[in-house]
Amino acid sequence: MNRLTKYANLINDLKEKKGGIIEAFHAIEKEYSYLPEDAIVEAAKTFNVSTAEAYGVATFYSMFSVKPRGKNVIRLCESAPCHIAGADEVFDALKRELGIDVGESTEDGLFALELTECVGQCQATPVITINGKAYLDVNPAKIPEILAEYK
Numbered sequence: 001m002n003r004l005t006k007y008a009n010l011i012n013d014l015k016e017k018k019g020g021i022i023e024a025f026h027a028i029e030k031e032y033s034y035l036p037e038d039a040i041v042e043a044a045k046t047f048n049v050s051t052a053e054a055y056g057v058a059t060f061y062s063m064f065s066v067k068p069r070g071k072n073v074i075r076l077c078e079s080a081p082c083h084i085a086g087a088d089e090v091f092d093a094l095k096r097e098l099g100i101d102v103g104e105s106t107e108d109g110l111f112a113l114e115l116t117e118c119v120g121q122c123q124a125t126p127v128i129t130i131n132g133k134a135y136l137d138v139n140p141a142k143i144p145e146i147l148a149e150y151k
């Protein structure tokens, strides 16, 4: 199946839906971990908007990436409650373990590291999410074990 057919399969059902392009981008990201240029062009056609508008949507939301990135997207919460609870140490552990900095992906394409604002789990800080799944009360010692789930 070529890529365009694959995109069409992912997004055609959303054509009539209000805000469907955002759902479509989520579906594409789930598959590719970012929004390839030709997928954005295809979505623009499907949702009958200009390519510029589709790019606007793709770049407006921080959860979308228009650059290739690792398959499993790790986000570290940097809002105040997580920060106070030791998010910095967790961040250092992640950087050490993965050998990358924020905004980068590992060479094997397995992980991408990003920051996020509060994800609404402040009762158990610090918090990281991996592909949207939240890990609560994280500390540096837990990082290798958490990452192992995705290897």
Ligand code: FES
Binding pocket: 077, 078, 079, 080, 081, 082, 083, 117, 118, 119, 120, 121, 122, 125, 126, 127
């Ligand atoms: S401040 Fe980190 S989850 Fe709310």
